[in-house]
Amino acid sequence: MTVFIIRRLMQAMIVVFLMSLIVFFGVNVIGNPVDMLINPEADQAEIERTIRALGLDKPIAEQYLFFLKGxxxxxxxxxxxxxxxxxxLILQHLPAxxxxxxxxxxxxVVLGIPLGLYAGLFPEQGISRTIMAxxxxxxxxxxxxxxLMLIMGFSVYLGWLPSTGRGETAVFLGIESSLWTWxxxxxxLLPALNLALTNIGLVIRLSRAGVREAMHQEYIKFARAKGLPTHRIIGVHLMKNIMIPIVTVLGLEFGNLLAFSVVTETIFAWPGMGKLLIDSLLQLDRPVVxxxxxxxxxxxxxxxxxxxxxxxxxxxxxxLRDQGA
Amino acid sequence: MTVLSVENLQTHFFTRAGVIKAVDGVDFKLDRGEVMGLVGESGSGKSVTGFSILGLVDQPGRVAGGSIRFHGEDLVGKSEEQLRKLRGGKIAMIFQDPMMTLNPVLRIDTQMIEAIKAHENVSKREAWERARDGLGAVGIPSPEERLRAYPHQLSGGMRQRVAIAIAFLNNPDLIVADEPTTALDVTIQAQIIHVAQKMCHERGAAMIWITHDLAVVAGLANRISVMYAGRVVEQGDTDDVIDNPRHPYTVGLLGSVPSANRRGEPLMQIPGMTPNMLNLPTGCAFQARCSRASDACKQAPVPSGEGHLVRCFHPYERVSA
Structure with a gap:
């Protein structure tokens, strides 16, 4: 296990290095930040000075080495x-x-798994069909x-929930978060729900498919033949088997949520990293991107x-074997 | 003392295409410590009979008629909770494929301890000790180590031993074994049969051994019931049925077993295929494949004979009295 983790970390280093190459040179292609940063009335000397101050006068390879060193x-x-x-800057926006x-x-997880379980256990029922649709x-x-619809519904018409921004934060267990205040x-609530919707649908379908498959497995019938109570068959024998694909997908989705919640963060003016990324891209703020x-x-x-x-x-x-070691 | 008495059991599957009478009027009795072989081809209803006893028939099937008396109490119509208490308690089941029956993601100890705790309020420690002794009783070496293993770390024969140990954990009076050796190598088969036989003998449990293999039950069962298309066509003491088969189907089954004294001769085959259960002929279901069939077979035959029952209008005569 330890060997496995070390091996994976080394692989990660290589991935990060390759990514740095792609990202650094890629960003250099999309535009010249100097055009954005400089007062249009500035004279040539001032432009030169800014370029030099940002380190953009050096050859790109040298810029990259400088960047790596950093x-x-x-x-x-x-x-x-x-x-x-x-x-x-990024770490400031990360907690949000x-x-x-x-x-x-x-x-x-909390909505998707129970709904998917229900739809899988009682596939013929009307409620299950509604869940699946x-x-x-x-x-x-x-x-x-x-x-936009959530904002319209819950903020504009009903007026129950605020539509934009992050609310008050408080410090609890040494973590500053808006989770600790009403x-x-x-x-x-609204941005999280907006972001969760896709994944709820995904988890429902995965759980249902898992249940449908597992219920016909012999080990479920054997568990029933042992006289186990239903809650144990579903809660232990079934759940542990269907969690495997769900964990995979949720893991990947969690990365996506962190990295690319740009749309939701923009709509709800959530001061997170996605918002920072969009702003930085628009302003060609290369180091941040x-x-x-x-x-x-x-x-x-x-x-x-x-x-x-x-x-x-x-x-x-x-x-978690370390192959060939 | 009669442990189980099944009378006119009917288990039907209500499908869109029609009603499939998988089990259609099966009768048998089982005494304490007795082993009955339930023999038949795939689709003859032998497994469904087994599952009916445990109340584990899958939708759209259900027991449509008859009675299953266990210690005199009818199990048909019992609530799910009452059945649950019996299952794995006084009535246990062993399944066909040991590769599939143990849950792959749970350790052996988990799967054994839960089976005890589902029926008795005992401490985890006590349940663990019983599980360990259970594994020892079916001949598993170093049971404490095996308890910590996952199913995939055990061989097929080992897993079936574990399944047998689980079946006997709560001292059942009746074991339903659904082709427990079919998926195993011949040498392992013999071991498993031996273990099951020994356990039944020691604990005095009655057993129904479901199989398609007459050779297996010949050395194991006290009595044999041969099933065809949902009905018992022949029933009697093992030696009697094997030595003096009377129903043409049983004769065919025995003839299709290769044996040393008929080496070189072509094997006898039963012509044709198992009938479509959705569209059974009126009368005897075997008539289309039977060499002795006559017009009389358009009527349904009823079982006849003393002790050795046969459901046929033209049974073979007894070779020797």
Missing amino acids: IAQGDFGKSFIFGEPALK TIELALVSLLMA SSILGFSLPTFWVG NGLSHL VAYLMIIVLLFVAINLLVDIVYSILDPRVR
Whole structure:
């Protein structure tokens, strides 16, 4: 297991290195930040000075080496716009995105699994058919439209929930989050639901398919023949078997929620990383974009590692072996 | 003492295409410690009979008539909770494929302890000890180690031993064994049969051994019931049925077993195929494949004979008295 993790971390280093190449050179292609940053009335001398101050006068390979050297020391460069370290900017926005992603993931699990279980256990019932039809809507309706509809419904007409921004935060267990205040939670509910909708649909379908398949397995019949109570058959024998695909998908989806909740964050003016990314892209704030993408890569690698470990807990046949070692 | 008495059992499947009478009027009795072989081809209704006894018939099937008396109490019409208490308690089942019956993601100890705790309020420690002793009783070496294993770490024969140990955990009076050796190698088959036989003998449990293999039950069962298309066509003491088969179907089954004293001769085959259960002929279901069939077979035959029952108008005569 330890060997497995070390091996995976080394693979991750390679992935991160390759990604840094792609990201760094890719970003250099999309436009010249100097055009955006400089006062249109500035004279040539001033332009030259700015270019030199940003380090953009050097050859690109040299810029890249400089960038790598920075990363090695935990320095992703300074934002062109804010003049602050890019990493610090991102880390400032990270908690807001993490709480949004966590809550929406929780919604997907808490709503998706029971609904999917029900639809799988009683496939002929009208309620089950309704659940399945709704799940299709869940992942086929465009996020931005659902977001607008949620705002229309709950904020404009009903006036129950605020439509934009992050609410009050409080510190609990050393973590500052809007989860600890009512105001914060009320701000969180709509964007989290908006973000969760696709995943709820996905989890419903995965759970249902899992249940339909597992219910016909001999081990379920054997469990019944042992005289086990229904709650134990469903809660232990069935659940542990259907969790395997769900964990895989949710792991990947969690990465997506963190990295690409851009649309939802924009609609609900949620001050998270997605919003930061969009703003930085529009302003060609290269260091922030690069740092952001690098951190996302790291996050994905970490989540995948976590999923693999959870796998081995769920399914004893999956062994975290280090091949060829 | 009669443990189980099945009378006129009818288990039907109500499908869109029509009613499938998988089990259509089956009768048999089982005494304490007795082993009955329930023999038939695939689709003859032998497994459904077994599942009917445990109340485990899957939708759209259900017991449509008859009675299943266990210690005199009719199980047909009992509530799911009452049946649950019996299942794995006084009536246990062993399944066909040991690769599929144990839950792949749960350890052996989990699967054994839960089977005890579902029926008795005992401490986990006590349940664990009983599980360990149970594994020892079916001849599993170093049971404490095996308890910590997952099913995939055990061989097929080992897993079937575990399944047998689970079946006997709560000292059942009746075991329904549904082709428990079909998926195993011949040498392992013999071991498993031996273990099951020994356990039944020691604990005094009655057993129904469902199989398509007459050779298997010949050495194991006290009595044999041969099923065809949902009905028992022949029933009697094992030696009697094997030595003096009277129903043409039983004769055909015995003839299709290769044996050393007929080496070189072509094997006898039963011509034709198992009938379509949705569209059974009126009268004897075997008539289309039977060499002795006559017009009389358009009527349904009733079982006749003393002790050795046969459901046929033209049974073979007894070779020796």
